[in-house]
Amino acid sequence: METEVLIVKENNIDDKALEGIKRAGDIIKRGGLVAFPTETVYGLGGDGLNPESSKKIYAAKGRPSDNPLIVHVSNMEDVKDIVKEVPENAIKLANAFWPGPLTMIMNKNDKVPYETTGGLDTVAIRMPNNKIALALIEASGGYIAAPSANISGRPSPTLAKYCEEDLSGKIEMIIDGGQVGIGLESTIVDLTSEVPMILRPGYITAEMLKDVLGNISIDKTIIDSTSTERPKAPGMKYRHYAPKGELTIIQGDQDKVVSFINSKAKEAKAIGKKVGVIGTDATKGLYDADVVKSVGNREDESTIAHELFKVLREFDDEQIDIMYSESFDDSGIGQAIMNRLLKAAGHNVITL
Secondary structure (H helix, E strand, O other), X not given: OOOEEXXXXXXXXXXXXXXXXXXXXXXXXXXXXXEEOOOOOOEEEEEOOOHHHHHXXXXXXXXXXXXXXXXXXXXXXXXXXXXXXOOHHHHHHHHHHOOOOEEEEEEEXXXXXXXXXXXXXXXXXXXXXXXXXXXXXXXXXXXXXXXXXXXXXXXXXXXXXXXXXXXXXXXXXXXXXXXXXXXXXXXXXXXXXXXXXXXXXXXXXXXXXXXXXXXOEEOOOOOOOOOOOOOOOHHHHOOOOOOOOEEEEEEOOHHHHHHHHHHHHHHHHHOOOOEEEEEOOOOHHXXXXXXEEEOOEOXXXXXXXXXXXXXXXXXXXXXXXXXXXXXXXXXXXXXXXXXXXXXXXXXXXEEO
16 A cells, blocks of 8 residues: 655645645545554544544554544534533533643444544544544544544554555545644543543643543553553553563652663663663753763653654664653653653662
8 A cells, every 4th residue: 555645834735735635534444554643642543433433443453452542523513423411521621722632521322433442332532633634534524533633552643654654555545734743742631430540641731631620530550560450541551652662760869770770871882782862951961872862851841742752762763772761750740751761761769
């Protein structure tokens, strides 16, 4: 299969771009797959109400079939058509955060196939804040099931070239909308619980959700690598975001972290290993390794979220064998950053 790459600028969706997006929508209507940009990461989209499309998504990604897909919509009315009822909390959250990086889990009705929900009686739904994504949803019939557009387990793509690297020849089209804005997947909130529960942290933080709902809980497996509780969302039990090399997170006092990483990098280089380090703007110049990259500024952790997956992909491009990363604050958006880093490292953490 030849994969077409369509370049579209989000701030300049002209008639030619709309024509291309319409073709992409027709591909999805026919049961095909299209990778497309959102404000979080690139998604791999198929018809969310077509069980065969969802099967194709799992096959293209090599994704476990009990890992639910998120259904993307462009308006609130379409939500009402695929759930048993829209909870009052969903309306509150939609008014506050949609379109945006928030996924809400509700009880599905019979229109949503189990192939899309990973066999669950619930469906995850979000409305992306990206003009290309919204236009594609409209062009495709209103319901796009889409996980991240990468091979399962790899870092999620924030640039179209990484969709192409993983999926070229497996899907019909990739819409290249440039680098995404946020860089981490959406926050997931389960609204079927008595108390709404965060199942995946993201740009919409627990504090922001509490401001709207008042009471909210957080799944204990999000950050705690020692928790023995079974994750509530099936997808949470799989390793994700992993680079090809070995990644270890080092946490502790900054001076000790720098000294430890430099020592380990020296040892690894002595046996012929290529070493990469993930630091910040403030610490990048303190490390001695083959490749040292800053993921941003600790004073503005949204910069770190924006760069994290891109940096992990770049380490793969540069064939890094061993990676060390600083740890980050686990509150606010830092919780989402650490959630992704821990999964990328397989919870391989050294505390000094």
